[in-house]
Amino acid sequence: MREVIFDTETTGLDPKTGDRMVEIGCVEMVGRVETGRTFHAYFNPDRDMPAEAERVHGLSAAFLSAKPRFAETADELLAFLGDSNLVAHDAGFDFGFLNNELERAGLAPISYDRMVDTVAIARKKHPGAKLSLDALCTRYGIDRSHRVKHGALLDAELLAQVYVELTGGRQIGLGLADAAPDAPALAAFTPDAPWHRPSVDRTRREPRPHVASPEELERHRAFIAQIKDAIWVG
Template sequence: MREIIFDTETTGFDPASGDRMVEIGCIELFNRVPTGRTFHAYYHPQRAMPAAAEAIHGLSDMFLSDKPIFGHGADELLDFLEDSPLVAHNARFDFGFLNHELRLCGRPEVAMERMIDTVAIARTMHPGAKHSLDALCTRYGIDRSHRVKHGALLDAELLAQLYIELTGGRQIGLGLAQEEASEHFRAEPAFFSAVRPVRPARVFMASAAELERHAAFVATLDKPLWLDGSPPA
């Protein structure tokens, strides 16, 4: 099954009050395994960037000044998303901004039935705990030391790892539709794991000489506990 993990960065919290999406990052999974395909884009928000928002993601008016508006890149994004389920952290926020941008440029909205919210999954699994992306990465041992500021693609990469853990861990993909999945794999990103060399299986069997020395040692024991109460051999 194909799924898309995605995250957005914005000028604020409410598209209804004029806030806009300025960045989106997407990661493709197939049967919960990253294929290496990604989509990443910055957009000109057609408004000034508030200082509070810039402090979070570091995207300034100057940086965004030469970026296209969302409508000029909407088709490329929709082609990548296809009709796959879309996974996000606090997904209603990201869906709200994505659908707002799609409405503004006359494209059909993404159906809410496609939404998978990792916050909702985490609340079910860990009631009463902290459910921020940072807190959950710490809980599952996901390295986020390189995350100085928020970034849509970086956060999507972290969320992809978290989603895999929340839905059963990496082992769920072992032996699952391997032939079908191999047609979709490109190159597994470095943020998941490096390719390890295949080593021959080790043989853990005692040699004849070792067995002989062991038998000689056991024969020297005086009333070993494991023979207590048992008739002598």
């Protein structure tokens, strides 16, 4: 199954009050395994950048003024997203900004049926614990030392690792049904495989006894008899 893990950076907290999305980062996963394909873009929001937001992600209005507007790269983004489920941390926030930009560009919004929220998953798995991306990285031992400021692609890459841990760990990637079409096939496991054939030089051992001998039972009874005020007596 193909999924896209994504994150956004914005000018604020609410697209309904004029805040805009200024960055998006996407990571492709197939069968919970990163394929190496990503999508990353900055957008000119045609507005100022509040100081509080700039402190979070470090993106200034001057830097973004030279970037394309969302509508100019929307088709490329939608092609990358395809019809896959979209995974985000506090996904309602990211979906709200993404759909706001799509609607402003005259494009259909993305159905919330495709939304997978890692905060909701983490809340069920770790009730009462801190659920920030930083906290979950710490919990699962994911290195985030290179994360000085928020960045959409970097956060999506960290979230991809967190998502794997939240949904069962790395062993779930062993399923073959969801493997990428161009992934190398695993060697067939058959009785004739060299790692499966028993060695002809192996020395046969007699089965080991698993029942105590009469002598061992007698020694055990003598040992138990020496114990005073045994808790199992009385």
